[in-house]
Amino acid sequence: MNLEAYKLDTQTLFLQLRMANLLVLCIVILKLACSVLAASTTSFKQGYGDSECPLGNDVYQNSCPEAESIIFSWVEKAVFQDPRMAASLLRLHFHDCFVNGCDASVLLDDTELFLGEKTAGPNLNSLRGFEVIDAIKSELELVCPEAVSCADILAIAARDSVVLSGGPSWEVQTGRRDSLSASKQAANNNIPGPNSTVDVLIANFQNVGLSLRDMVALSGGHTIGKARCTTFSSRLQGSSSKSAHVNLDFISSLQQLCSSGGRSTNNGNTVAHMDLVTPATFDNQYYINLLSGEGLLPSDQVLVNGNNDQTRQLVQTYAEDPYAFFEDFKNSMLRMGSIPGSPHGQIRRNCRTVN
Template identity: 50%
Template sequence: MAFSSTFFVFSLFSVLALINANGQLLDDKFYKRTCPSLRGMVRSTMARAVKDEKRMGASILRLFFHDCFVNGCDASILLDDTPTFTGEKNAFPNRNSVRGFEVIDTIKSKVEAKCKGTVSCADILALAARDAVVLLGGPSWKVELGRRDSRTASQSAANSQLPPFFVDLPVLISMFAAKGLDARDMTALSGAHTIGLAGCGTFQRRVTNESNIDPQFASLRQSTCRISNSRAPLDDGSEESFDNGFYRNLVARRGLLHSDQELFNGGSQDSLVKKYSENQKEFENDFVAAMIKMGRIDPLTGNEGEIRLNCGVVN
């Protein structure tokens, strides 16, 4: 069978995308021999956590996103502050909003009991994020593994590299491009907001001062914010199910965050948002591809970093 040069180049790029600077390869079978029960331990713990609180699925997915966007998928977001560095947990985009650390710690304890010093916190977080999506009705995918954990974290990097909720589309595109993710990846990954909640501080200005919003929806969310410390669903109507409702809301001008509605506001992503709103399968396919791509952002492999015994502290 003959293959076109385009196919060859694409295939070669796909392989090279998994390889870091040290020539190490991420592989979904990485722990097949060293910790064969890994996936079962992650899945059972996540199933319990999501059963107890469905919102936890969204929180774990967000934790993975916020980890990968700051110096790569290295579990740096899980590190507590130390006398030598200020970690990412209390950065502006994370403070009082990232959660689920105890779920990852529970998984890590189980894994250490079975496979001591073998599985990184970074890989546990990647698997847990995939399971969070599946447990809430979303698609599954093979999670590439073999990452190692960082020995440091950076609050300043978290403050500068995580996309804020108040920025416009060109800034969003630029911030995702800086991580090797194109505009389609960005639009698909934003669909993670089909699950979870947001605090009033992130959307109060939008629902009171912006014109590209359904008036009835704006009024509803203004009333939400009259109650102190209140939260609202990012996907109005199906915040506990991983579906394409987020995009249907954008088309109806019912996006909760300014940065979300920017995806459908007379700009370059309007047609893609419309397509996702009408075709859940296309959204899911693109979301999976973008999650795999995001999981390849600057992993530590080989002799880099370490395998933390406790996800919150370096060894």
């Protein structure tokens, strides 16, 4: 090889190395950009969970490493003081994600520009736990200002509520942004109601990208918590029914509870345990109850009494195998938690108001 050829080969190799280094540098910069976006308080044009900056498990590793421990401590305190709060915090996340994605829109108070979701039919005098989220957010703003989104707080608090009630754990993916608006109309239209048929339930879940299996698994969240008599009043009319999976003793006990309590507590605002057997424990008893006709809400019992063999079979599977339920529930929670919100978002300093 002559000298000139050697020089050319050396220059070519040098250029190739430089290009490779630039490529590596670009990849590093892109990853750093995703981390910066996770901690940024400004709006961004791409929705969370996109291909460039997907939800991740270490979003707050640098910006707020104490985030999950702070959230857990507040949830633990709240559940200790009121075991029902576990179900309430889980429900907040659920009702948030079903309205324009998991973007903490459910936490926004009404403004002159929009009617929020708190006064929608499925939420009014029903959703609880807002003050717990406020307390969590206040401490996070002191420790790491403008770093952790309210939507992520809801997702993590839901997981912690399940764990503290004896249920499964999962690694919550974070990186959500908080919405700039809310929609009472969407809440009324999108959130499954307590009297929904199987077909309506399936459609509601499919509308947000969730499957029939997700629907049955996530319904298992009703293994904890309480419901007002007004939400299951149609169940009280079934005392003369001879259909399968109708438990007349159970219906009679509900009638007695709601008729006596209704007279003294403002027309049916009396509450009943969703699961009378293990009311504060996250387990598969909910599905066992359905098979014995002891589902509290009509939308619960219809999973067995309805016209869908698939939902009935899944109920049977989860009743027989608590591990199958736990596995499917946590996977469905991850899928629900990934429902994208608005392509424009921020990290609110106060979860009740837009910055």
